[in-house]
Amino acid sequence: MGASFGRGGATQPLQDMANADCIVIQGSNMAECHPVGFQWVTEAKKRGATVIHVDPRFTRTSAVADKHIPIRAGSDVVLLGALINYILTNDLWFKEYVVAYTNAATLINENYRDTEDLGGLFSGFDPETGQYDPTTWSYADADGGGIGAPGQEASGQSASDSATGDQYGSGGPPLEHAGVQRDDTLQHPRTVFQIVKRHYARYTPEMVRDVCGISVGDFDYLARTITQNSGRERTTCFAYAVGWTQHTLGAQFIRTATILQLLLGNVGRPGSGIMALRGHASIQGSTDIPTLFNLLPGYLPMPKAGSHDTFAEYVEAVGSKKQKGFWANADAYTVSLLKAWWGDAAREDNDWAYDYLPRLNGPHGTYQTVMSMLDDEVEGYFLLGQNPAVGSAHGRMQRLGMAHLKWLVVRDLNLIESATFWKDSPEIASGELRTEDIETEVFFMPAATHVEKAGSFTQTQRLVQWRHQALAPPGQCQSELDFFFKLGQRIRAKLAGSTDERDRPLLDLTWDYPTDEHGEPLPESVLAEINGCHLTGPDEGTPLSSYNELRADGSTAAGCWIYTGVYAEGVNQAARRAPGGGPSPSQSEWGWAWPADRRMLYNRASADPDGKPWSDRKKYVWWDEQQGRWVGDDVPDFPADRAPGSRPDPALGGPAALAGDDAFIMQPDGKGWLFAPRGLLDGPLPTHYEPQESPVANALYPQQQSPSRVIFPRKDNLSAPSAGDPGADVFPYVFTTYRLTEHHTAGGMSRWLPYLSELQPEMFCEVSPELAAERGLEPYGWATIVSPRAAIEARVLVTERMTPLTIGGHTVHQIGLPYHWGVGGDAVVSGDAANDLLGLTLDPNVQIQESKAGSCDIRPGRRPQGPALLQLIEEYQSRSGATTETDNVRITDPAREIIDPPGEQDDPAKEGWSRW
Ligand SMILES: Nc1nc2c(c(=O)[nH]1)N[C@H]1C(S)=C(S)[C@@H](COP(=O)(O)OP(=O)(O)OC[C@H]3O[C@@H](n4cnc5c(=O)[nH]c(N)nc54)[C@H](O)[C@@H]3O)O[C@H]1N2
Ligand SMILES: Nc1nc2c(c(=O)[nH]1)N[C@H]1C(S)=C(S)[C@@H](COP(=O)(O)OP(=O)(O)OC[C@H]3O[C@@H](n4cnc5c(=O)[nH]c(N)nc54)[C@H](O)[C@@H]3O)O[C@H]1N2
Ligand SMILES: [Mo]
Numbered sequence: 055m056g057a058s059f060g061r062g063g064a065t066q067p068l069q070d071m072a073n074a075d076c077i078v079i080q081g082s083n084m085a086e087c088h089p090v091g092f093q094w095v096t097e098a099k100k101r102g103a104t105v106i107h108v109d110p111r112f113t114r115t116s117a118v119a120d121k122h123i124p125i126r127a128g129s130d131v132v133l134l135g136a137l138i139n140y141i142l143t144n145d146l147w148f149k150e151y152v153v154a155y156t157n158a159a160t161l162i163n164e165n166y167r168d169t170e171d172l173g174g175l176f177s178g179f180d181p182e183t184g185q186y187d188p189t190t191w192s193y194a195d196a197d198g199g200g201i202g203a204p205g206q207e208a209s210g211q212s213a214s215d216s217a218t219g220d221q222y223g224s225g226g227p228p229l230e231h232a233g234v235q236r237d238d239t240l241q242h243p244r245t246v247f248q249i250v251k252r253h254y255a256r257y258t259p260e261m262v263r264d265v266c267g268i269s270v271g272d273f274d275y276l277a278r279t280i281t282q283n284s285g286r287e288r289t290t291c292f293a294y295a296v297g298w299t300q301h302t303l304g305a306q307f308i309r310t311a312t313i314l315q316l317l318l319g320n321v322g323r324p325g326s327g328i329m330a331l332r333g334h335a336s337i338q339g340s341t342d343i344p345t346l347f348n349l350l351p352g353y354l355p356m357p358k359a360g361s362h363d364t365f366a367e368y369v370e371a372v373g374s375k376k377q378k379g380f381w382a383n384a385d386a387y388t389v390s391l392l393k394a395w396w397g398d399a400a401r402e403d404n405d406w407a408y409d410y411l412p413r414l415n416g417p418h419g420t421y422q423t424v425m426s427m428l429d430d431e432v433e434g435y436f437l438l439g440q441n442p443a444v445g446s447a448h449g450r451m452q453r454l455g456m457a458h459l460k461w462l463v464v465r466d467l468n469l470i471e472s473a474t475f476w477k478d479s480p481e482i483a484s485g486e487l488r489t490e491d492i493e494t495e496v497f498f499m500p501a502a503t504h505v506e507k508a509g510s511f512t513q514t515q516r517l518v519q520w521r522h523q524a525l526a527p528p529g530q531c532q533s534e535l536d537f538f539f540k541l542g543q544r545i546r547a548k549l550a551g552s553t554d555e556r557d558r559p560l561l562d563l564t565w566d567y568p569t570d571e572h573g574e575p576l577p578e579s580v581l582a583e584i585n586g587c588h589l590t591g592p593d594e595g596t597p598l599s600s601y602n603e604l605r606a607d608g609s610t611a612a613g614c615w616i617y618t619g620v621y622a623e624g625v626n627q628a629a630r631r632a633p634g635g636g637p638s639p640s641q642s643e644w645g646w647a648w649p650a651d652r653r654m655l656y657n658r659a660s661a662d663p664d665g666k667p668w669s670d671r672k673k674y675v676w677w678d679e680q681q682g683r684w685v686g687d688d689v690p691d692f693p694a695d696r697a698p699g700s701r702p703d704p705a706l707g708g709p710a711a712l713a714g715d716d717a718f719i720m721q722p723d724g725k726g727w728l729f730a731p732r733g734l735l736d737g738p739l740p741t742h743y744e745p746q747e748s749p750v751a752n753a754l755y756p757q758q759q760s761p762s763r764v765i766f767p768r769k770d771n772l773s774a775p776s777a778g779d780p781g782a783d784v785f786p787y788v789f790t791t792y793r794l795t796e797h798h799t800a801g802g803m804s805r806w807l808p809y810l811s812e813l814q815p816e817m818f819c820e821v822s823p824e825l826a827a828e829r830g831l832e833p834y835g836w837a838t839i840v841s842p843r844a845a846i847e848a849r850v851l852v853t854e855r856m857t858p859l860t861i862g863g864h865t866v867h868q869i870g871l872p873y874h875w876g877v878g879g880d881a882v883v884s885g886d887a888a889n890d891l892l893g894l895t896l897d898p899n900v901q902i903q904e905s906k907a908g909s910c911d912i913r914p915g916r917r918p919q920g921p922a923l924l925q926l927i928e929e930y931q932s933r934s935g936a937t938t939e940t941d942n943v944r945i946t947d948p949a950r951e952i953i954d955p956p957g958e959q960d961d962p963a964k965e966g967w968s969r970w
Contacts, residue, residue, distance in 0.1 A: 055308060055312060055328065055330060056353075056733070057227060057305075057309065057727060057730045057732075057733035057734055058309060058312035058313070058316070058726060058727045058730065059312060059321065059655070059656060059718055059720075059721070059726055059727075060379070060656075060718045060719065060720030060721040061649075061655055061720055062330075062341070062353070063330060063338060063514075063515075063516045063655070064327070064328065064329045064330040064331070064332075064514050064515050064516070065321060065322070065326070065327030065328050065329070065654070065655050065656065066291075066326070066327045066329070066515065066653070066654040066655065067515040067517070067640070067641070067647075067653050067654065068090075068091035068094050068329065068514060068515055069094050069635075069641055070094070070291075070324060070325060070327075070653075070654060071091070071094040071095055071097075071098055071291055071293070071325070071329065072094045072097040072098045072101065072325075073098070073289070073324040073325030073672075074098050074103050074283075074289055074290060074291040074325035074326070075098075075102070075103050075104070075283040075288040075289055075290065075325060076103055076104045076105075076106070076279055076280055076282075076283035076284075076288075076289075076290040076291070077095055077098055077103055077104075077105045077106070077290070077291050077292075077293065078106050078108065078276070078280065078290065078291070078292050078293070079095070079105070079106070079107045079108070079109075079115055079119070079292075079293045079294075080107070080108040080109070080125075080130065080292065080293075080294055080297070080298070080311075081108075081109075081130065081294035081295060081296070081297030081298030081299075081307065082109075082115070082293055082294050082295035082296070082297050082298075082331050083109065083111075083113045083114070083115050083295075083297070083792060083793065084115050084293055084295070084331060085113070085114045085115040085117075085118060086113060086114050086115065086793065086794070086795040087295060087331070087333075087793050087795075088295070088331045088514075089795075091329075091331065091514065092115075095293075096118070098325070099118075099120075103283075103325075104120050104121075104279050104283065105118070105119040105120050105121075106119060106120060106121050106122075106123065106276060106279065107119040107121070107122045107123070108122075108123045108125050108130075108133070108276075109122065109123075109124070109125065109297065110124060110125055110126065110127045110788075110790050110856075110868050110870070111124075111790075111792070111820065111855055111856060111868075111870050112124070112854075112855035112856075112857070113855070114795070116855075121272075121275065123268055123272050123276060124267065124268070124857040124859065125266045125267065125268060126265070126266050126267045126750070126788065126859050126861060126866060126868065127297075127745070127788055127790040127868060127906055127907040128301055128744065128745040128748065128788075128906065128907035129265050129266040129267075129742070130266075130298065130307045130310070131303065131306060131307060131310050131740050131741065131742040132257060132261060132262055132265040132266055132742045132754075133262055133266050133268060133273070133276075134307070134310035134311055134313075134314055134740075135254045135257035135310060135740065135741075135742065136254070136257040136258060136259060136261060136262045136273065136277075137276070137277055137280065137314055138250070138254045138257065138310070138313055138314055138317065139254040139255060139257045139258065140259075140277045140281075141277075141281060141314070141317050141318065142250070142251050142254070142317070144281075146281045146284075146318075147317040147318065147319075148284065148285060148286075148317070148318055148319030150662060150663065151316075151319035151659070151668075152247075152316065152317060152319070153238055153240070154662075154663040154715045154717075155316075155321075155322075155659050155715065155717045155718065155725060155726055156246075156316045156317075156725055156726040156727070156728050157193075157234075157246050157723065157725040157726070157727050157728055157729060158240055158245065158246050158247040158250075158728055159236040159237055159238050159240055159245055159246070159247065160193055160194075160234045160235070160236055160245065160246050160723070160725070160729075161193065161194040161234070161235040161236065161237060161242060161244045161245055161246075162191070162192070162193060162194060162244050162245075162246060162249060162729065162731070163189075163190050163191065163192045163193070163194050163199075163200040163244075164194065164244060165177065165189075165190040165200075166190045166191055166244075166249070166738075167190065168249065168252065168253055168739070169253070169737070169739075169741045169755065169757075170252060170253060170255075170256070173755050173756055173757065173948060174741070174743070174752070174754070174755025174756060174757025174761075174946075175757065175761060175945070176191070176737045176738065176739075177190040177191070178190050178191070179761060179762070181761075181944050181945050184761065184762050184763075184765075184944050185735070185762060186735060186736070186737070186762060188731070188732060188738070189202070191729075191730075191731050191732070191738040192731045192732070193229070193234045193235070193723070193731050194234075194235050194244065195233070195235070196233060196235060200731075201229050201230055201231065201233070201234065201731070202229070202230050203227065203228055203229055203230065203371075203732050227722070227730075227732035227733035228371070228372065228373055228374055228377055228381060228722050228732075229374075229377055229722035229723065229731070229732065230374060230376060230377070231374075231376045231377060231704060231705065231707075232377060232378045232704040232711060232722055232723040232724065233704050233705065234723055246728050246729040247728070249729060249739070250313065250728050250729060250739065253739050253741070256754065257742075259273045259274065261753065261754070263860075264753055264861060264862045265742065265750070265753050265754075265861065265862075266859075266861075267859025267860060267861050267866060280318065281318070284318035284319060284320055285318075285319065286319075286668045286669040286672070287669045287671050287672065288671075288672075289320050289323050289324065289325040289326040289672060290315075290318065290320050290325075290326065291320070291325055291326055291327055291328070291329065292311050292314075292315060292327075292328045292329070293328070293329035293331055294307075294308065294311065294328070294329070294330065294331065295330075295331040295332075295333065296333065296906070297792075297906055298311075299897075299900075299902050300902055300903060300904060300905040300906040301745060301897065301902075301904050301906055301907060302743070302745060302746055302759065302760050302763040302895055302896065302897055302904045303736065303740070303743060303760050303763075303897065304897045304899075304900070304902050304904075305734065305736070305897055305899040305900055306734070306736060306737070306740035306741070306760075307740070308328070308330070309730070309734065309739075309740045310740040311328055312328065312726075312727075313728050313739075313740070315327065315328055316726045316728055317728070319659075319668075321656055321659055321726060322654065322655065322656035322657050322658065322659030322660050322691070322717060323657075323659060323660045323668065323672050323674060324654075324660065324672050324673075324674050325672070327654075327655075329514065330514065331514055332513060332514040333799075334799075335504070335511045335513060336510075336511040336512055336513065337513075338512045338513055338514060338516060339510065339511060339512030339513075339518070341353075342512055342516075342614060342616060342617070342648065343584065343613075343614050343617075347414070347417075347418040347419055348414060348418075348419075350391065350411075351391060351584075351613060351614035351615075352387055352391070352614045352615040352616045352617070353616070354372060354384070354387060354388055354391065355372060356411070356412070356413075356414050357408075357411055357412075357413050357414065358413060358414045358415075359413035359414060359415045362413070363413075364405070364408075365388075365405035365406065365408040366405075368388070368408065369384055369385045369388060372384040372388070373385070374707075375707045375708065376705070376707045377707060377708075377711075377722040378704060378707070378708070378709075378711040378712055378716065378721075378722055378723060378724050379708070379709060379711075379712060379716075379719050379720050379721060379722060379724060380601075380708070380709055380719060380720060381720060381722070382707050382708035382709070383601075383604070383606075383708060383709075385606040386604040386605050386606040386610070386615075387601070387604060387612075387615035388406070388408075388606075389406045389605070389606045389607070389608060389610075390586055390604045390605070390610045390611055390612040390615060391612065391613065391614070391615070392406040392407050392408065392410075392411075393406065393589065393608060393610065393611035393612075394564070394583055394584075394586060394611040394612055394613040395407075395410075395563060395564060395613070396410060396559075396562050396563065396564065397562075397564040397611075399558075399562035400608070401608070402607075402608060406608065407559075407562070410558065410559035410562070417901070419896075419901040420442070420446065421446075421447075421448075421766075421894050421896065421901070421903065423435075424442075424446075424451055424452055424455040425451075425455070425766070425768075427455035427456065427458045427459060428451070428454060428455050428458055430458055432455075432458075432459060433459065433460045433461065434459060434460060434461045434462070434463070435456065435459050435461075435462050435463070436463045436465075437462065437463065437464045437465070437466070437472055437473075438465045438501075438534060439465070439466065439501070439534075440472070441466070441470045441471060441472045441799075441800035441801070441802050441876070442456075442472055442800075443456070443470070443471040443472040443475050443479065443800075443876060443878075443887075444470070444471050444472070444800035444801060444873075444875070444876030444878075444887050444889065445799055445800030445873070445889065446889060446903075447889055447892040447893070447894055447903040447904075447905050448771065448843060448889065448890075448892055448893055448894050449480075449844075449876075449887050449889040449890040449892075450480070450481065450770075450843065450844060450890055451770060451771070451894070452472075453475045453479045453480075453481055453487075454481065454486075454487070454770075456472065456475060456494060457475070457476065457481075457487055457492045457494055458494070459494045460493065460494065460495065461494065461495045461496075461497065462494050462495070462496045462497070463497045463499060464496065464497070464498050464499070465498075465499045465500070465501045465532075465534070465537065466498070466500075466501055466802060467500070467501055467503055467802060467803065467806075468802050468803075468806045468880065468881070469498065469878075469880040470800070470801075470802045470878070470880075470881075471800075471876040471877065471878035471881075473496055473498050474878050474879060474880060475878075476489055476492045476494060476496065477489050477879070478877065478878050478879040479877060479878070480877045480886075480890065480923075483877070483919065483920065483923075484920060484921060484923050484924055485920060485921050486924070499530075499532070499537070500529065500530055500531040500532070501531060501532065501533075501534070502527035502531045502532055502533045503527070503531075504521060505521075505523075505524040505525065506523065506524070506525060506526065506527040506528075506531065506533070507521075507523055507527065507533035507534075507535070507536075507577070508520070508521060508522050508523045508577045508578075509521055509533075509535065509577045509580075510577075510581060510620075510628050512648075515647065515653070516647045516648050516649075517644075517645045517646070517647045518617065518620055518627075518628040518645055518646050518647070518648065519628055519629075519644075519645040520626055520628040520629035520645070522629075533574070535574075535575055535577060535580065536574045536575065539565075539567060539574075539575045542560075542563070542565050543565070545560060546560060546561060546563075546565060549561055564583075567579045567580065567583075578626055580613075581620060581621050581626060581628065582597060582621050582624075583611075583613045584612070584613040584614045584617045584620065584621075585597050585598060585612065585613075585617060585618055585619065585620050585621030585622070586598045586604070586610060586611050586612025586613065586615075586618050587610070587611060587612075588603075588609065588610060589608065589609055589610060589611055590608075590609045591609065596624070597621045597622060597623065597624050598610060598612060598618050598619070598622070599618075599619055599622035599623065600618060600619050600622075600650055601615045601616065601618040601619070601649065601650070603618070604618065616648040616649050617648055619646065619648075619650055619651060620646045620648070627645075627646035627651070628645050628646050629645075630643050630644060630645060630646065631644060631645075632644060638687060638688075639687045640653040640654065640687050640688040641653070642688070642689075650689055651689050652688060652689045652690075652691050653688050653689070654674065654688050654691070655691055656691055656717055656718055656719075656726075657674055657675040657686075657688055657690060657691045657692075658675065658684070658690065658691055658692040658717040658719075659717040659718075659726075660672065660673065660674035660675050660676075660686075661673075661674075661675060661676045661677060661698075663698060663714075663715045664677075664698050664699070665677025665684075665697075665698035665714075673686070674686050674687050674688065675687065675688055675690050675691075675692075677697065677698050682695055682697070683695055684696075691717075691719065692712075692717070692719060693709055693712060693719075696712060696714055697714050698714040698715065699714050700712075700713055700714035701713050701714070712724055734899060735762055735898040735899050736760055736761075736762040736763070736897075736898050736899065737762075741754070742754050743755075743757060743758065743759050743760040743761075744758050744759055744776065744777075745759070745904055745907040745908070746759055746763065746765075746773055746893070746895040746904055746908075746941055747773050747774045747776060747785070747893070747907070747908050747909035747941060748776045748777060748788070748907070748909065749776070749777050749782060749785075749786055749787070749788060749866060749909055750777050750861050750862065750864075750866060751776070751777040751778045751862075752946075753862060756946050756947070756948035757945065757946050758776055758777075758778070758941075758946040759776075759941065759946070760898075761944050761945060762898050763895055763896065763897065763898060764895065764896035764897070764898050764901065765895055765941075765942045765944075766894050766895070767938040767939065767942040768938060769938060770843075771843070771893050771894050771938075772842040772843065772893070772931060772936040772937070772938065772940065773842060773893055773895070773936065773940050773941035773942065774841065774842050774908070774909035774910070774934060774936060774940075774941075775934055775935065775936060775940050775941070776909075776941055779940070780935055781933070781934035781935040781936065781940075782909075782934075784911065784930060784933050784934035785840075785841065785842065785909035785910050785911050785930075785934060786867075786909070786911065787825070787866075787867050787868070787869055787909065787910050787911065787912060788866060788867070788868045788869070788907060788908070788909065788910075789839065789841075789868070789869040789870075789871055789888075789891065789907075789908050789909070789910045790868060790869075790870060790871070790906050790907055790908075791870075791871045791872070791873045791888045791889075791892070791905055791906065792870060792871070792872060792873070793872065793873070793874070794814055794872050794874060796810050796813040796814040797810060797814055797872070797874035798874070799873075799874065800873075800874065800876060801874045801875060801876060801881060804874065805874065805875070805876075805881040805882055805883050805884065806880075806881050806882055807882065808882050811881075811882040811883040814872075814874070814883075815883050816848075816849050816875075816883070816885055817846075817847075817848045817849065817872070817874075817875040817885030817886050817887075817888075818848050818849040818850065818851045818872070819837055819839060819848040819849070819850060819851065819869055819870065819871055819912070820851050820853055820855065820856050820869065820870035820871075821837075821850060821851070821852055821853070821856055821867070821869055821870075821912070822852070822853070822854065822856040822857060822858050822867060823852055823853075823854060824858045824865075824867070825856070825858065825867040825869070825912070826850065826852045828867070829912055829913060829914065830914050831850045831852065831912065831914050832850060832914065833850060833851070833852045834849060834850060834851075835849070835850050835914065835915075836848070836849060836850065836914070836915055836916045837849075837850045837912050837913065837914060837915070838912070838913050838914075838915060838916065838917040838926075839869065839871070839891060839910050839911070839912050840891075840910060840911045840912075840913070840926065840927065840930050841891040841892070841893070841908060841909065841910045842893070842927075842930065842931055842934065842936050843890065843891060843892070843893055843927070844890035844891050844927060845917045845918075845923060845926050845927055845930075846886035846887065846888070846890055846891060846917065847886050847916045847917040848871070848885070848886065850914075856868060856869070856870060869910065869912060871888040871891070872888065873887065873888040873889055873905075875887055875888075886917075889905070891908060891910060892904075892905050892908055893908070895941075911930065
């Protein structure tokens with residue numbers, strides 16, 4: 055979303071879903087996992103909207119939708135790509151919108167080559183590193199070359215090491231300048247429009263049938279419904295969650311939806327957009343003010359060793375002064391952050407203490423860290439609100455990794471499996487680990503719950519809401535804020551008087567939060583620091599009211615630039631709770647939304663290029679000729695007095711360069727990106743590849759998997775052979791993992807509650823009656839599910855909610871596995887963990903694991919116990935012939951011999967591009 059629109063968050067408030075005429079929920083079980091937000095889907099339906107659920111399983115969301123369309127997990131790019139093709143070939147795209155607000159008319163570098171020309175690869179691929187050099191994807195420059203990115207290395211390991219995609223949470227990727235070449239007729243073969251058209255030409259309804267398992271009739275219904283509900287008068291909204299993100303091409307699934315929505319004119323308008331449904335109460339908050347290894351607050355990237363060595367290099371790379379839009383002020387955001395953290399120690403003559411920031415020297419994501427633990431490179435580990443022994447992919451690797459630590463701190467509400475693995479994990483049961491051999495010292499520290507502390511949550515729609523403390527935490531339970539404040543005080547006391555240079559960053563920190571009568575820091579003082587204040591002049595000490603006030607000269611401080619305004623006038627705006635959000639249709643008096651309290655992003659696009667609403671029915675923000683301002687139902691997401699017809703010189707740079715129709719103000723060219731010349735590590739356009747493990751051969755190209763996915767070819771991370779390779783029939787079924795209404799994630803908050811445990815007491819698997827018959831599975835009996843990494847047992851739930859799919863003439867069965875159970879001794883209920891089945895392969899953009907699609911076998915009965923369990927897994931491994939090479943080849947051999955499952959007919963569609 056960041057690369058397409060300029061910001062990584064959901065495009066609008068959940069409440070706005072009520073204004074949609076059609077809602078497509080794809081990649082989420084919204085009714086069960088986001089029930090509060092789902093009230094607005096229900097409201098839309100009441101107003102006449104059509105709701106469609108595209109999901110491998112029939113769920114409680116499907117039950118209340120107008121239509122459920124079953125899909126094979128991991129195939130969404132084909133379905134969405136075919137919708138794009140349908141819109142373009144049937145001339146159903148929103149012409150005025152597309153020409154004015156997207157990069158459809160922009161010309162691309164003449165050296166660009168598409169996957170359609172190169173058999174599944176884009177130009178610039180380096181098979182050695184698995185990385186793309188995106189130079190040829192660039193916009194064409196007037197003098198023949200391409201428009202590059204300022205101060206950024208084009209490719210190399212470091213690009214994906216730092217998961218660059220995460221950085222576009224609050225602004226699109228930078229370009230050197232916005233002096234692009236355009237052909238507004240869209241006829242030039244190198245326009246984005248023509249490239250997109252060619253790229254998706256083979257994504258036909260028949261391809262959808264053969265890859266996704268969706269009938270031509272169902273496709274037609276979906277295509278007709280969304281196009282009939284788009285245009286001037288009507289809008290369609292998409293909603294997704296982790297059914298889209300947890301794939302090796304997760305970012306590209308979402309990109310495909312952004313292209314579709316831009317072509318239909320469904321961004322920035324009431325009832326349109328894409329709802330990125332965020333999981334935990336403050337997951338949006340935890341990327342805004344990040345717990346990610348590669349980000350600083352407000353999506354400023356963590357500096358990288360070698361390329362961001364100086365402050366000047368960093369600022370030039372993050373936001374060049376020459377580009378359009380608000381990211382050109384990155385220097386002001388960075389200096390203000392450094393002033394917030396290091397106060398008087400951040401001075402102009404030391405580059406605002408820039409050198410106090412650590413530098414990234416490689417990927418330090420959670421999975422790489424676990425592998426480093428296994429290599430004894432990590433001594434200690436803090437687990438704060440996380441239960442990786444159950445909740446992270448490849449559970450066995452997580453537990454074995456922790457057993458290599460010297461110390462582990464777990465702060466949690468309960469004695470979760472990650473705190474007790476040393477005595478009761480599956481590895482203890484199998485004899486792989488012995489308690490007496492584990493040297494890890496585990497410190498369990500009880501945590502206060504969300505009702506026992508005050509603070510802010512930032513949810514799906516970027517809305518910061520304040521939570522007041524309801525009761526004091528019992529016993530020794532402590533809030534995170536209090537814990538870290540005191541830990542910091544203790545460390546600083548220990549270091550006091552040190553003359554060692556390396557202690558300066560800790561000693562110079564501003565660490566002076568006011569405290570209450572119990573000595574606990576006041577949460578509002580942290581909010582005030584995040585908001586920022588003037589440091590000099592007549593307003594010294596007063597809170598800032600907008601990020602436009604931030605300066606690069608040391609006169610302002612702000613802990614997270616996108617949050618500036620949340621404490622405007624010294625008032626906690628996040629605590630606003632006018633009933634119903636107040637009279638405005640945008641419910642603007644409830645909480646505070648970043649940026650600048652805008653509820654709907656890109657809302658300039660709700661008006662036509664002349665500034666008039668596209669229709670009366672969908673009016674939202676428009677140009678008021680008399681006042682010379684943008685007005686309407688929300689804070690305009692545009693310079694308030696920039697007239698619709700403005701054509702400033704793009705060379706001006708920054709917000710001043712934004713033209714009157716540059717509706718995507720965070721993008722370096724002001725446009726929504728159908729084609730992404732920068733920002734994605736795995737290609738400028740989404741294209742279909744199969745998941746890391748798949749019983750289906752890629753029908754589009756010989757290239758089976760995404761060539762730039764992050765792979766870990768290790769003996770403890772074997773993959774099931776994919777279709778076409780020998781041994782694929784050993785793991786013939788697709789499994790996907792998901793959530794239940796009655797449990798929460800790894801179970802720390804639900805498996806310890808008797809009420810919820812009683813409602814869903816046991817781990818189970820969902821299988822179709824056909825699969826149950828094929829494998830002799832008894833309803834409510836036991837089944838053992840085997841992957842090349844593990845074997846787990848589960849109760850069998852035989853249900854017609856699971857549909858066998860016909861893919862390229864073969865039947866493909868999918869198995870649904872909830873991931874809430876884990877093996878341990880303390881919870882009310884325990885059971886085998888779905889995550890033990892999963893291996894580790896990641897999306898290169900955001901380093902998310904592929905936990906929504908894997909290959910497995912299923913057989914009746916319980917799994918063996920003790921060492922016999924390991925024997926069973928080994929037996930499967932050797933039968934399949936899986937080695938570290940399996941599925942870990944970057945470029946699939948086009949000439950490889952496709953081995954069809956015995957007894958089934960040759961199917962040309964399945965044999966791929968080489969014989970197509
Ligand atoms: N009750 C409850 N609510 C929760 C949570 C919980 O644990 N329990 N967890 C919270 C959290 S942290 C999160 S992130 C959210 C997650 O919210 P959701 O993403 O809605 O939840 P999931 O059940 O993980 O997966 C969503 C759906 O994706 C489908 N799916 C799997 N693979 C594919 C695919 O390739 N394509 C398509 N189209 N669909 C696919 C699954 O069948 C599943 O129905 O829920 C939040 N809400
Ligand atoms: N197979 C598979 N794996 C998945 C997913 C999937 O769909 N399929 N989904 C992934 C997703 S989206 C998510 S979000 C993760 C979740 O995975 P985890 O974060 O590992 O699991 P949780 O159970 O949510 O862990 C949160 C812990 O925080 C504790 N807690 C609650 N409040 C507080 C607090 O205020 N302070 C402290 N210190 N602790 C607190 C809870 O008791 C709980 O044990 O799982 C991921 N893993
Ligand atoms: Mo999540």
